[in-house]
Amino acid sequence: MLIKSFLINLILPLLFIIHVITSLEQCNSQESCSSCLSLSNQCAWCSQNSSDMSTRNGSFFHCDTIDNLQLTCPDHLVSFKSYHYVLQNDSLSNAITNTSQAVQLSPQAVHVILRINDSEKIPIRFRQAEDYPVDLYFLMDLSHSMLDDKEKLSYLGRILATQMQSITKNFRLGFGSFVDKNVPPFVQPAPNTVERPCPTSYNGPCVKAYGFKHHMKLSDDVAEFEYQVREAPVSGNIDAPEGGLDAVMQAIVCDDIIGWRNDSRKLIVFSTDAGFHYAGDGRLAGIIEPNDGECHMTNNEYTHSDKQDYPSIGQISAKLSEKNVNIIFAVTQSQLALYQTLTELIDGAVVGELKQDSSNIVNLISQNYRKISSSIMMMVSNDLPDGLTVKFTPDCQENKRNKPECTVNVGGVLNFEVEILATKCINNGAPTTFSIYTHGLNDKIRITFQTNCSCPCSKVPRQANGPQCSNHGIYECGVCACEKGFYGRECECDKHSTNADEKRKQCIKPGTSDICSGRGQCTCGRCACESATTLGTDQRIYGDYCECDDFSCPxxxxxxxxxxxxxxxxxxxxxxxxxxxxxxxxxxxTKTDTCRVNNTICNNQGVCECGRCKCNKDSGYLGPTCEDCPTCEHRCAATKDCVLCKVFQSGSLTDEQCDQCPYRFETIDDARKDRYHRLCQFDDEQDQCRFFYTYHNEKDQLVLRVQKTKSCRRILSVRSTIIIIVSSILAFGLFCLMVWRMLATLHDRREFAKFEQEREKAKWETDVNPLYRQATVKYQNPTYRGYKVAAALDSNQ
Incomplete structure (x- = not known):
């Protein structure tokens, strides 16, 4: 965090200094008040006479930054900012009655005064009103495959109205249908098939194909809607795609016939189980006239179906935006992907999956209507003039398809910021109007703007041949427009003067012939170099003869x-x-850090140029640091025995051979971590341990870096192996006995508990058991008493 804070505190001042310097150079290059104020909002103009102005660094500028002119020309500074004021700002509200209109967008009218290349920001608010009027026009494909959907919809009309009235009480329904153009190859040309294109198995009413029919004007009569849907006959055609776009276009543009209200949310529900024909498909039938996007309805039927081609997707999208109409594509699963792609090209369109019998049409419409009505997208009218840009910044985090779109529920408020920027003088500064509106709604903000194209000092009568211009020019806004034959800041130089040639020579660099090196103008013996903006670059031209610049170097x-x-x-x-x-x-x-390896530059096999190793061609070494040598003999096999001998005192070499090893040895903890040198690894003579080392060249000597310890595998003896196996068997047997004993104990306990439970159930009450008898019986004789009774009993026994 400290580093980040330090960088921010360091970079921000630098960026500010660069911005100030750039603005300074751009401002200084302007020679008129209007061009100065049109360049940037950082520039200002000094209308004071040049001779009376203070200087900065030995020179003065009529066009400079505001900060500089506040020091040098505080009393004659000309500058202004863009601003706006509100003309109408009615409070956001719901519709009180059916005749009153809800206010969902504020303010409603704004006047903006714009300085060229200076933007003005206007805050706006949107609130979705309750019970906003909704006009829903159901546009249905009535080819024979949609027969069951039509029948289902005729019973669901009242449910649909009830469902929509739970969202808004001001709701109306309309109904229309489409099939396709009634011309081959879209329909069967046989006469009997043209009149009745339905399958022979169908005995119901069937009419010939048509482009679009309007059955019911928008109304709150639900019973009429159900009747019109039920009585509408089906039709048919040959190809799978239908003429749905023809119908959509007519439903959009025929306002009076359909019955669209001006202050309602207009919604088309497009129901089909097939695709659609594109613009250009009409050529298959010889129809080459493009769709004109106009209403062509007679007796509630589209009359130009066989005269004009299908409309394009672009035309449909433009008309939907122009008329503020939203569309819901209710299509079957097989067509879902096609219409999903179509919605990405049309603003305010959504798609939902329709069941085969349209049984879910009510939920589909209500859910997608909520989605459409809660999605708010700000739009700009098509009459936006060239040179004016409008940018929206919503207070939500959503940004769909790079458009200012947010989601809001009924009663919720959204805040937007509209930024308006003019890049040139528009309409000569006269008031011009355009609109901002929410897609699918009629709420608009009327923006009237003016571009300030001239300076206030330009409106003052110009002074001709006054003393400010040496009596040889017209004085305006502090500068002189010299008459022919005179030049200079105050028209003090005369081209026909005897010393004019001498002054021009003062602008020519010795040894050359161009005035001001061809990159400036000579004014009274001094060069005024061309500005950076004139050259289309951010660099500068300077020098006494304009001979220097910042953009001719490599x-x-x-x-x-x-x-x-x-x-x-x-x-x-x-x-x-x-x-x-x-x-x-x-x-x-000039740094060589990236070329160093083992305290050498490029492994002593090359040179370091621009931070990279350039290996010697004859050495055979390659790689970023000239360490790889594919053609060199592999050193691992040649150095193995010496490593065993010198480091581990083993191997096949004798002592004399070991002393003759020509290498330098170093020991390290882990040779496998050395990624900069070639790694060698071998098993020792017993094949029980593995040792590792690396090698590299250093000062014409091979250096071997050997790992101190070997990596050995632990080998068990035969006795240890037998003990481990026997112990494992005994342990496993003991474990099995314990498991068996545990299971047996659990089984015995379960059986004993069962026995106890059954014994409890078998107890009888002794006073009610008829089979129960006492072990002894006692008889009483009422005649005898005492021992006689006992004697009698004993004699009987």
């Missing part, structure tokens, strides 16, 4: 001298490189 990546941090362009058209850079264009770094 470039790299379209940057002069590879950029300001690499070098600067000097007057001799050469780059003066800063420290750390070299080359004609200062693009080569």
């Amino acid at each position: 470039r790299k990546n379209d940057l002069i001298c590879s950029g300001a941090d690499h070098g600067i362009c000097t007057c001799d058209k050469r780059c003066k490189c800063k420290e750390g850079w070299t080359g004609d264009d200062c693009s080569c770094t």
Whole structure:
């Protein structure tokens, strides 16, 4: 965070300084008040006479930044900002009665005064009103395949009206249908088939194909809607696509016939199970006249179906926007992808999946209407003049298809900011009007704007041949327009004067013949160099003879001298490189960090140029640091025995052979982490351990960097292996016994519990059991008493 804060505190002032310098150079180049104020809102004009102006760095400028002129010309400074004022601002409200209109957008009228190249921002608010009027026109494909859909819709009309009235109480329904153009090859040319194109198995009413029929004007009579849908006959055609776009165009533009209200949300529900014909398909039937986008209805039927081609998608989209109409495509699953693509090309269009019998049409319409009505998109009328740009900034995070679109529920408020910018003088500064509106609604904001194309001082009568211009020019806004034969800031120079040639010679660089090097004008012996804006670049021309510039030096990546941090362009058209850079264009770094490897530059097999190694062609070494040598003998096999001998005191070499190893050895912790040198790895003579080392050249000697320890595999003895196996078997057997004993215990406990439960159920009450008898029986004789009874009992036993 500290680094980020430091960079922000460092970069922002630099950007501000660059912006100020650029604005300064651009302002200084303007020679009239109107061009000065039209350049930037940072520029201002000084209408004071040149001779009375203060100077800055030995020169003065009528057009300068506002900050500079507040110091040098505070009493004659000409500048202004764009501003606006509201003409009408009715409060946002719902419609009180059916005749009153809701106010959903504010303000309603604004007047804007624009300075050229200076924008003005206007805050606007939108609130979706309750019970906003809705006109829903149901446009249905009545080819024979949609028969079951028609029958279903005729029973769902009242449910649809009830559902929509829960959203808005001001709701109306209309109905129309379409099939296709009644010309071959779209229909069967046989006479009997033309009159009755339905399948022979169908016995119901069937009429010949037609482009579009209007059955019912928009109304709140739900019973009439159900009747018209039920009584509408079906038809048929040959090809799968239908003429739906013909019908959509007529439903949009025939306002009086359809019955669209001016203050309603207009909605077309387009129901079909097939695709649609594009503009140009009419040529198949010899129809070449393009669709004119006008209403052609007679007796509620489209009359130009066989005269004009199908409308294009662009025409449909434009008419929907012009008439503020939204469209819902209710299509079957097989056509869903096609119409989904179509909605991406039409603003305010949505698509929903229609079941085969249209049983879900009510929910589909209500859900998609809520989606459309809650989506608010700001639009600009088509009469926006050239040179004027309008940008919307909504307070929501949504941005669909790069359009200012937000979602809001009924009663919710959205805030937008409209930024208006004029890049030139429009209509000579006369008032001009355009509109801002919400797509699909009639709420508009009328914007009247004027561009300020002239300076106030230009309206003051100009002074001809006055003392301000040495009696040889017209004085206006502090500058002189010299008469023919005179020049200079105050027209003080005479072309026909005897010393005019001497003054022109003062503008010619010795050894050349061009005045001001051909890049400036000589004014009374001094060169006025061309400005950067005149040349179409952000650099400058300077020097006593305009001989120097900032754009004739070599470039790299379209940057002069590879950029300001690499070098600067000097007057001799050469780059003066800063420290750390070299080359004609200062693009080569003098640092060698990227070329170093093992304290050597390019592995001693090349040279470092511009931060990159250039390997010697004859060495055979390649790579970014000249370490790879594909043609060299592989050193791993040749150095293996010496490594075993010198580092690990093993291997097949004798002591004398070991002493003759010509390499330099180094030990490291882990050779596998050394990514800069070639890695060697081998198993030792017992094949139980593996050792690793790397090699590289250093000062014409091969250096071997060997890992200190070997990586060994642990091998168990036979005795240990037998013990482990036997122990594992015993442990597994013991585990199995424990599991068996646990399962047996659980089983015994379960059986005992079951036994106890059954025994409890088997108990009988002794006083009610008829089979129960006592173990002894006692008899009483009422005649005898005492021992006689006992003696009698004993004798009987």
